[in-house]
Amino acid sequence: MAKVYVIHENEEWCAPLFSALENEGVPYENWHLHEGIVPLDDIPPHGVFYNRMSASSHSRGHRYAPELTHAMLTWLEAHGRKVLNGRNALGLELSKVAQYEALKKHDITIPKTTAVVGTDQLLQAAESFPKPFITKHNRAGKGLGVHQFQSVEALQQFVETGQLVPSVDGVMLLQEYIYSPEQTITRCEFVGGKFMYAVRVDTSEGFELCPAEACEIGDQFCPTDGTSPETMRPKFEILKDFNSPLIQKYEQFLQAEGIYFAGIEHITDANGNTYTYDVNTNTNYNPQAEQEAGIYGMQEVARKLKKELSRI
Structure with a gap:
């Protein structure tokens, strides 16, 4: 069978x-x-x-x-x-570099990014990079390796004190820091290559934004339930009637790249410019946000898998 x-x-x-x-x-x-x-x-x-x-x-x-x-x-x-x-x-x-080059083919704007191997080369590249900037891992997930710096000197001190953890594939990224006045990002979820819903994520407490209920990061846990203590808003909130011209571009991107299930994250700056910075092909869903909205991602995934199985 x-x-x-x-x-x-x-x-x-x-x-x-x-x-x-x-x-x-x-x-x-x-x-x-x-x-x-x-x-x-x-x-x-x-x-x-x-x-x-x-x-x-x-x-x-x-x-x-x-x-x-x-x-x-x-x-x-x-x-x-x-x-x-x-x-x-x-x-x-497994590669943010591959993601970004694929996204650009579909006229999807990404933050200014430079890939680097070597600590000295990282500091050298940072000299001419717009400030502030962030570092991140090329092979990442869960916000691994994401740190914000206001200056090259701050990065150098970070490196010299042994705090910089290299990416598992050796490739580090320098990326322009996009400031969101609302301190949020938006994650669009796709099932069967089609848009399902968008979720707003509160980033006021940091970059570790795993939506899963059980998501351990080092000795900490993703705050996927309750509310942010400063803003008293949900950490994850599904946006009703979300609409954006990016949805069509995302769907075209997923079809071209052979991606069936995904979550794609973007951020909007103070001038209204939107930058896409992450594609998650191993997507998870936040149970509290889904219960509040009455939409269940894994249920939709299971139904799509059932449909695909019926064709075999």
């Missing part, structure tokens, strides 16, 4: 999906790819393969899970299996 095969490395993030699949009566199999075997001489099973591998897997001790996933997807695609968020989507998940 054909099944849905969920490829991932994080049981907590997938628990809501597994529950939704069970509620929809969808047969599925859990492929946790922290370690494993890709039997290249065998024939893959029939079914729908949903890739949920995360760029932040190394932060959970799963350093080579993306590489193993790439081997797995290569095998599956070589045999003509239905893969959702396949190798190209994985490549974009």
